[in-house]
Amino acid sequence: MSAVVSVVQGPLRVALAPLAWLLAGVAGAVRRPSVVIAAAVLLVCLPAPLQDPLGVGFVTVPDIVACLGVGAVALKLFSGEGIEDRKGFVPFAALVLSITIATILGTDIAASLRGFVRYAELFVLVPLAAAMAVRDRLDLFLVAGAVVTTTVVEGLVGVYQYFTATGASYAGEYTRAVGTFGAEQIQALGALVGYGILVTLALAFATEGRTRLAFLGTTAFLLAPLYFSLSRGAWIATAGSVFLMLVLFSWRLVTAISATALFAVAVLFVVQDPAKPILDERVTSIFSSTQEPDRSVRDRYALWSAAVDIWATKPVTGVGLKDFPNYRDSHAPIELSAGSDVSNGATDFQREPLLSPHNQYLLVLAEQGLIGITAFAGLLLGILWTALRRRQGAEESTVETRFLDYAAPTVLIWTMIDFAYGDIGAGPTGMVLAILLGLAARRSLIVPRSGGAS
Numbered sequence: 001m002s003a004v005v006s007v008v009q010g011p012l013r014v015a016l017a018p019l020a021w022l023l024a025g026v027a028g029a030v031r032r033p034s035v036v037i038a039a040a041v042l043l044v045c046l047p048a049p050l051q052d053p054l055g056v057g058f059v060t061v062p063d064i065v066a067c068l069g070v071g072a073v074a075l076k077l078f079s080g081e082g083i084e085d086r087k088g089f090v091p092f093a094a095l096v097l098s099i100t101i102a103t104i105l106g107t108d109i110a111a112s113l114r115g116f117v118r119y120a121e122l123f124v125l126v127p128l129a130a131a132m133a134v135r136d137r138l139d140l141f142l143v144a145g146a147v148v149t150t151t152v153v154e155g156l157v158g159v160y161q162y163f164t165a166t167g168a169s170y171a172g173e174y175t176r177a178v179g180t181f182g183a184e185q186i187q188a189l190g191a192l193v194g195y196g197i198l199v200t201l202a203l204a205f206a207t208e209g210r211t212r213l214a215f216l217g218t219t220a221f222l223l224a225p226l227y228f229s230l231s232r233g234a235w236i237a238t239a240g241s242v243f244l245m246l247v248l249f250s251w252r253l254v255t256a257i258s259a260t261a262l263f264a265v266a267v268l269f270v271v272q273d274p275a276k277p278i279l280d281e282r283v284t285s286i287f288s289s290t291q292e293p294d295r296s297v298r299d300r301y302a303l304w305s306a307a308v309d310i311w312a313t314k315p316v317t318g319v320g321l322k323d324f325p326n327y328r329d330s331h332a333p334i335e336l337s338a339g340s341d342v343s344n345g346a347t348d349f350q351r352e353p354l355l356s357p358h359n360q361y362l363l364v365l366a367e368q369g370l371i372g373i374t375a376f377a378g379l380l381l382g383i384l385w386t387a388l389r390r391r392q393g394a395e396e397s398t399v400e401t402r403f404l405d406y407a408a409p410t411v412l413i414w415t416m417i418d419f420a421y422g423d424i425g426a427g428p429t430g431m432v433l434a435i436l437l438g439l440a441a442r443r444s445l446i447v448p449r450s451g452g453a454s
Helices: 002-031 034-045 061-078 086-104 109-133 137-164 188-206 209-228 232-249 251-271 278-288 295-313 324-331 360-392 399-418 429-444
Strands: 168-170 173-176 340-342 350-352
Touching (some): 061 429, 109 360, 137 209, 137 429, 188 399, 295 324, 399 429
Antiparallel strands (some): 168 173
16 A cells, blocks of 8 residues: 555655745745845846737836745735835835826826836836845845846947947947847946946945955946947936945045046047047037937937927826827927837848837826826935935944945936936836835835844
C-alpha cells in the first residue's frame, strides 16, 4: 500500500510544484514588495510594449509588474502596517478627486476612463506603492540599484547607436540615441538617463570611499548618452537639478564640477566631426529657439497656443482626460504640422501624430481645468516642499537619509522642469517617473511606520 501511495505522490508533487513556487513568490513579494518595484524598473528595458488585447489603453510589461507591486503593498497594508501621518495621503486624494471630475465631465467617456487609469497609476498608485515598499536600506538599494542598472544598460545602447549610426533619424543621419525604446519614443532615453544621473549622483554623495568613486564614474559616463539623446529638455532639466544637488551637497564643489562639465562639453565639440555638426547645432538651437525656432519648436509653440485656447472653452473642469486630440485641430494655428517624422534606418519614415501639447502643465490645464492643475501642482509642490523642509531638520545621518536628502528634491525639480517641455506620454519610462516620485514622497510625505521588512 505504501508503495502505491509513494507512486501517486511523486507525480502529484511535480504537478503542484509550479503552484508552490507561485505561492512562495507571492509570499516573498508581500514580505518585500520592493523586489517587485525594482523588477518593474528593470523591465523598462524591454523594447517591445504589450498592447492590451481588451482595448482599454496602451499597456506595457512594467505597467503589469508595477500593478503586482501595488497589490503586494496592499496585502501588506491589510496586515496592519501603515504610515506615520495619514495627512501624507491628502495630495494624492486631491488628485484622484480632480481626475474623477475630469473623467465624469469629459466629452469622450471611454477615452477619459483610459486617462483616469493612467493618471491614477503614475501619480497615485505606483508612487504610493513605491513609498510604502521602501522600509529599510535593502529596499532602498534594490529600487535605486535597479534605476542605475537600467540607465547604464540603456546608456550603453545609446552610445553604440550614436557611433554606429543605428539610432533614430536626425538631420538626415541615424545618430540620435534612443536606447531600446525605438524612434517612436525619441525623448524616452533622455528622460531615463536624466533620472539615472540624479539617482547615481545622490548615491555617490550618500556613500564614501571607493563606492563613491564608482558612482561618480558612472555618473560621468551617463553624460555621454544624455548628450547623444539630443533631448534639449532633458539637458536643461538635468543641468538645473544637478546644480541644485551640488548646492545641497557642498558649495565648494559647485564651481569646480560646473567648470569640469563645461570643459567636457567643450571637448565633445572639439572631437565632433566637422562634416556632421549635429550636436553643436542642437545645443545652439536651445538659445536660438525663441528668435529662429526650428520646425519642432514651432510645432510646440502652436500646440501650446492650442492648449490655452482649448482650456478657455471649459476653464474650470477642462474638456476631459485624453480629449486634447479631439479639440486640437479646431484650435491650433494653421502652421501646425500634421505630425512628426520618425525613422530608425530599418524602416521608412513614419508620421507620428501630435496627441499632446508637449507640456504637462498645459495638458492638465486643457483637459482638467483649474481644478486639475491646482491638484496636480499641489501634489508636486507638496512633495518638493516637504522634502526640502524635512532635509533642514536635525535627524540621524544614514546612507538612506542622505540619499533621499539629495534625490528627493532634485527628482522633483527635474520633473517640474521637464514637464515644461514634455508630458508623461505612453512610454514605459513613465513608470520610472512614478517610482521615483514615490521615493521622493517616501522622504517626508509617506513615511511607513517603523518595523521594517521581515
